[in-house]
Amino acid sequence: MTKKLYDIDAYRSEFDATVISCISDISGNYSVVLDQTLFFPEEGGQTPDRGTLGTARVLDVQIDKTGIIKHFTDVPLEAGSTVHGIIDFHHRYSNMQNHTGEHIFSGFAHSRYGCTNVGFHLSDSIVTMDYDKQLTSDEITELETLTNEAIFKNIPVICEYPDAEKLETLDYRSKKELTGDVRIVTIPDVDVCACCAPHVRSTIEVGLLKVISSQNYKGGTRLSILCGERAYKNYSMIYEQIDRVNHLLSIKPEEVSDTVTRLLDERNSLLSQVKTLQEKILSQQVRTVDPDAENVVLFTEDAEPVVMRNTVNALTAAHPGYCGVFNGNDTDGYSFIIGSSKKDCREFLNSLRERVPIKGGGKPEMVQGSINIAALTIKNMF
Ligand SMILES: [Zn+2]
Incomplete structure (x- = not known):
């Protein structure tokens, strides 16, 4: 049984010990047993001490059922020799x-x-x-x-x-x-x-x-x-x-929670206004569409998916073909939703896929995805 020096004095960080044995293990490290040690092994849910034994780094420390403590080191130590151990006391x-x-x-x-x-x-x-x-x-x-x-x-x-x-x-x-x-x-x-x-x-x-x-x-x-x-x-x-937030918002620490709550409320209100404006802009575009057109495609920037979906639903109610709303620009590409009241949108998506790289999928009545080609090319596909 290894003498547990850490039991006698928890505040000691250096000790001398005699190397009882040193054997190499399968991981390429060495298992060192000493007559006594300050190294607390992994036990009771606590991870082991770390430090050095002479020039060797102690990588792990384990205790077996008989009370023998094994120090796993990166280099071997000579059995019978005296070694000076230092534990990382800060740790x-x-x-x-x-x-x-x-x-x-x-x-x-x-x-x-x-x-x-x-x-x-x-x-x-x-x-x-x-x-x-x-x-x-x-x-x-x-x-x-x-x-x-x-x-x-x-x-x-x-x-x-x-x-x-x-x-x-x-x-x-x-x-x-x-x-x-x-x-x-x-x-x-x-x-x-x-x-x-x-x-x-x-x-x-x-x-x-x-x-x-x-x-x-x-x-x-x-x-x-x-x-x-x-x-x-x-x-x-x-x-x-908190201090950075206080400087950004010119508030005191005790005001952080209330201020962030107020800002989130304001943000949600602004997002709601943006959504309303997007819907207005798209509905104006919808009114300019030829009422006899079979297929329809509209373009927008920064529209929320729910606005795009509502617009597609409005278009499919009036036009029997494929109705698409594309959101984005020619540089960054477009996300899209395509719907149809009479045709299978998945077939349309597959036919597009044969011509251009396109990501997406969905149901017969509605598909969504993304595409990275110019608006003009997209218009010609409808
Ligand atoms: Zn305890």
Whole structure:
């Protein structure tokens, strides 16, 4: 069993160890076992530490059922030699902040709403917790508030291996799955949970916790959170975005939602006016069409599909042949809708396809698509 130095001191970033074995594996990397290590392996939903062992880069760290930790490296290390290990402490500390934050939140979710944490994932880019109960947004906000209050209270985080007798009397989360020595992480008045991962010394080091998304998941709730530096970076990114919007619109941060709602309303109103104008322009064109014409083709620019469709319907009611509306210009090409009250538009589309490249399809009474030829050529095909 590899001695877990990270269990003794989560804040150490360098260590020396003896290489017990080093074997090459099928991926072309090397599996290195040491007598002791600071590298936390992938365990309990948390991704492993990264860093170096001598000149070797540590690409992955795994622990087997017997407690032997394997470091996967890009170059071999000599068995029997002493090696100096350095872990990426910035990465480790970020994991510590987020993992302790998760314990605080899950502790409150358990004590307030009886939620059991049935899934946890902590990687460089995302932290998610899955609970077995559905939480409302008000409940999530309440838990987030309680969590941050506990963070600011600077409560110690205690990691220890109680003896079997004490363990028996303890009420803690994750009780059932564990055998052998059980490591208990206690945050007084907040949470007691079995956990193998490195944690910060005090809740204050979590900095803050923000829930950034929630969704229903397998009958319960999946939450994404950010703690510590990750939460700060996310806040900075969001502030920068909001600040740009504020400058563009000359508003205050608290006015963003109302202002964007108003702008969207104005935009929808303008789009509606544009649609009305497009319909007017096309209906004027419809009035200039020879009433005895069998086939009709009209051209427009920037018309909405619904306007084109309405116009085609108006034309097919008065003309028995093929009636098309083409939207666009000679440079960028045209989108089109062609309809007919008596003929099969798909046959017409196929006959066009024999002469020019054309995309589209539809039903006998109406087809739509796009074409990239000049308006004059299109007129000659009707
Ligand atoms: Zn944990």
